[in-house]
Structure formats: structure tokens, C-alpha cells
Amino acid sequence: MPYVIGVDVGGTKIAGAIVAAQGTTSPPCTVPTPSREGSEAVVSTLASLINQLRRDAERTGHTIDAVGIGSAGVIDSSRGVVVSATDSIRGWTGTQLTTEVTRRTGLQSTAINDVHAHALGESWLGAGSGADTVLFIGMGTGVGGGYVLQGQCLQGATFTAGHVGHYAAPLAYDHGVPLPCSCGGAGHVEAIASGPAILSAYQRLGGDIARDTRAVYRLAAQGDLLAAKALDRGAIAAGQAIGGLANIFDPHVVVVGGGLAGAGPLWWDAMEQAARTELLHPLAALPILPARLGETAAIRGAARRALELTTSTERHHVHS
């Protein structure tokens, strides 16, 4: 039975685990991402983590057959290359992710965008398990998503599919002026519904107690009106987007993950109510579920693709 390694490469940390064919994982190992040191240093840290996990596996008698990588940035999943990325990892654009990992570990590897990996993980083993199609929405520092059809996450013509945060949102305006968005545009869902956007909204309203989104949530739960208003606005914007997306994709299930989805009922209930208000009649029974796998979702989703690699290789061996 094949064992693989799944890794999740983000701007602040790299997490990895050993994943078995049925999806069980070892407890994840985490190391800080040397983001400021550039691509070479990050790939080197990544390869060390993989080799470490591989030795752990071998100590318990398991052979590792492949590596699956979920990574920040737009990833060409057919070639394993970082097509573009923000500066959360310096010089990440252009990194030959799978080539470099294979060169340094000797293991075949495959790479995909981290949100896509997250979507694959939740649809394989999490809240979307067993559903034919899953729309995954991640609501946290950013707003992203992935549509999973027959076990594959929609990649798009330029591997950019799933950027659900960059759609015009009625609430992403301040006194008629569209709020700036991380993409360089303005007035998008992410500009009002992400965690940082909720903190900004709180500050625009004149709030000066909370220093981060968690604190805004805590204050809102304690009855602070400014915090409650900012949180509500973000949650409603998220719900409007999720409901509208459901009308477009008509998935069997919507899975909502990311920090905000796990923040508590104050956010979730406002989001779900706003989403259900948007739904067309045939979608009335649509399940909208919180993600279940937490930080192992992207690791397992990436690992799933590595497992497919081992299967297709075996199939190839049979045929050749």
C-alpha cells in the first residue's frame, strides 16, 4: 500500500505529514517559512522537511512513493511551476517546485495551489466527503476557493480558477468609494469579507481597542457595537458571495473553511443567513457546512494528487 508525503507551503510556515492511501496522516510537522530569504531557501527548507518525514516513515517500515505539494501562489499543476505569487514569499514566482523537490529528495512530486489542495482535502475526507461536486470557500486572511468535480479541482486556463474573492461586492464600498483589494483592484468580496478587511472596517468605524481580527470577534461577542457591525458586514458580504456562487455552480455541498469559518456562531450564522437569502428555489436544501480537517486539509489534498501519481505510475508500469 502506497505512502506519500503531503506538504502545505505558506508565507509563514510549511507543514507536512505522512499520508496513507486511505487518507490517514501522521501528526503534522511544521517549520517556519524563510520567506524573506527567497525561493532557494524555501525550497531547501521544504526538501529538508520532506527528507525528515521520509526518514520517520522508514523507521516505522513504510516506504514513501511520492510527494504532493500545496503551495501559495498560482501554480501550474501540470508542470509544477509557480506561475505567479504575491511577495509573501520573496522571489517565489518562477520556482520550479516539483523539479527542485525531486532533485533534492529523489521522490516524484506534484504541486497545486494551496487553496485548491484545501478544497481537494475537504472533498476527499472532510465535510464534502461522498459528494459528487463540492464548492469549497476559504475565508481567512484572503478569500479563495475551489470547485471539485469528480475528485479534481478546476484549474482554469491559466491555473487561476477559484479566485472567488475578486468579484464585485455591494458591501465593499465606503461612502460610495470602492475599498482597495489585495489584487490591485477595488470593491471586491475580499476587500470587505477577509479577516484583515473586518479589522479595517472596525477601524474605519472608529474602533481603536482591537488590534487583530480575533479581538474584533471577541469584542463583538461581548456586545461592542462597532466590532459587531464590522463583523456582521464581513459575514454578510461572505454570505452574499457564497449564495451567489452556489447559484452559479449548483454544487452538491458547499464547504466553508478558513479562520473566519471557525471563529464562532456570530460570524457563521450571519454568513449562512445571508447566503440562504441569495439561493434560487431549487437550491433550498443545499448543505452549507464548516470545513472539518483544519490544517491537515491542504496536506491531505496535496497528498491525494501524489497518490494518484503513484497509481498512474503503477498503471504505466503494467502497460509498458
Next chain:
Amino acid sequence: MPYVIGVDVGGTKIAGAIVAAQGTTSPPCTVPTPSREGSEAVVSTLASLINQLRRDAERTGHTIDAVGIGSAGVIDSSRGVVVSATDSIRGWTGTQLTTEVTRRTGLQSTAINDVHAHALGESWLGAGSGADTVLFIGMGTGVGGGYVLQGQCLQGATFTAGHVGHYAAPLAYDHGVPLPCSCGGAGHVEAIASGPAILSAYQRLGGDIARDTRAVYRLAAQGDLLAAKALDRGAIAAGQAIGGLANIFDPHVVVVGGGLAGAGPLWWDAMEQAARTELLHPLAALPILPARLGETAAIRGAARRALELTTSTERHHVHS
């Protein structure tokens, strides 16, 4: 070589044509839809048109192998049943479309939503021809769409996929109040960007010369400020939606059809500029093209599915 009949069933007319395997069609025949007389009368009119087209084909020595139907309403394309519909055709919900057509014509048949058929037609033989994935957006009396992947239009869990008009839109507000939408909701793209919505916006602005959307367009082209403002608002709302959808689907090409797409440069240019403003950087070169097939798009898209039926039947015969 197989010949099939493609039909497009709408609330005001039924159009049909003979379609050859490579997609060439006879000139379409059109009959009024007896919408007020109910489902039975509509199916009967539909069957007569099909039998007429079949006799035409036989007169020129061609045998018809199957019928492909594109129809208004949410269509269960696996069973050929109208799952739900507006009252544009009385009693249309529940109609066993393919069963009834086959019973009355003796021909095997397949049915799909008319906008999905439109998307299939344009991606097969129109502006999306040759592209791996096509996002089709229809902008007219309503706002709808279809995403075509590997020659198949995404159906969704309840056959409702592609309802791109029912997503919250920043411009679908009048003095802070969301505009009512045809779906029963409010504040959606369709409520500001459809043809009737443009006429309503013109009237809300105080315009009282134009009696239909065409007249609004004509007035706008002549420099009428109220008409220009209403048209611009609708075109920008359409463009914001189309750009946002492109960020989500990342298709190889976007095809825009429907009455507004063919209205002229005043609408198209404002729409395209608004759409391109929304696009993420990797999508900068995305082609946004006007539909090319006009009224034969849905006929040919429906016919395409009928041709697949004949192919799969042949394959079945070979195997059994």
C-alpha cells in the same frame, strides 16, 4: 452520416432545424409557442414541428436519427424532465419532455436547458470553437450562462448551474434599496443588467420617451443623457459580473451573447472595459468575444447532444 433535429423551446416561439454531424443546419423553422394553452399544447406543437422537419429531411434523402431539445426552465438533462420553470409557459414544470416527444415522433430524444444549449452551440461551432473551456454569458431579457468543459455544459446538482444573473451586484441598488429580481430575491446582477432592467433604470431616472430597451439604446446613441446613463449602468454591471466570473472560472474564452451583446458598441465597449478592470493579472489576455451563431446557437447545442446520443447508441449496438 447521422442527421438530427435540434429545437429551441422558448416562451414566445419554438425554433427548429435539421443539423448534420459537422453542425451545418437547414434554415430554422419557427412557430409561436402556445404558452397560455399549457404543457400539452406546447408539446403537441413541438412534435408537429419535429415531424415536419423530419419529412423535409426525408424528402432530400436524409434519415433523422434523434432529436435534441433546448428548453426554457430548469431541465433534468438525465431524464428529460422540466424540473421547474417560470410561468412563461403555463404548466411547464413537470413536463416529461423527452418521453412525450419520443412517444409522438418515434425518435429518441434528449433535452437540456436552453441557455446551456446556447453555451454548447457557441462552444462547438461559434465564438468558443476550439477552446478547451468556454464561459458563455447570455445578456438579454434575462441574465444566464453556462460553463462548457470538454464539450459538456456544467449541469449542477439540481440542474440549476449557470444562473450567473443571481449574484449580488453593487449597481443593483436604488438609493440604497436593492432592486427586485425575477427570482424573488433582490439586488442581483439581472435586476440591473438585463434588457428590462435597463428600461426600468431609464424610467426611474425620469425618462419617458423610450418604450422598450431598443429605444433606450437608440436614444443613448443619439446623446440622450438619461438613456445613456441607464444603458451605461447596465453595461458596467454586466462587465463587473463577467470579469468576476472570469476570475472564478478562468476559462479559455468568454463568449457573450443575447440581445444586449448584439446591440452595438455603446453597450459592448462599456461592458468590456468594466470586465477587464476586474480581471486578475494572469487573465489579462483573456478573449471576451461576442457570440456568433445568433438564433441557431441553442438549436445546434441541443443537436450536439442528440448527435452524441446517436454515437453512444451505435457504440452500444457494437458492444451488444
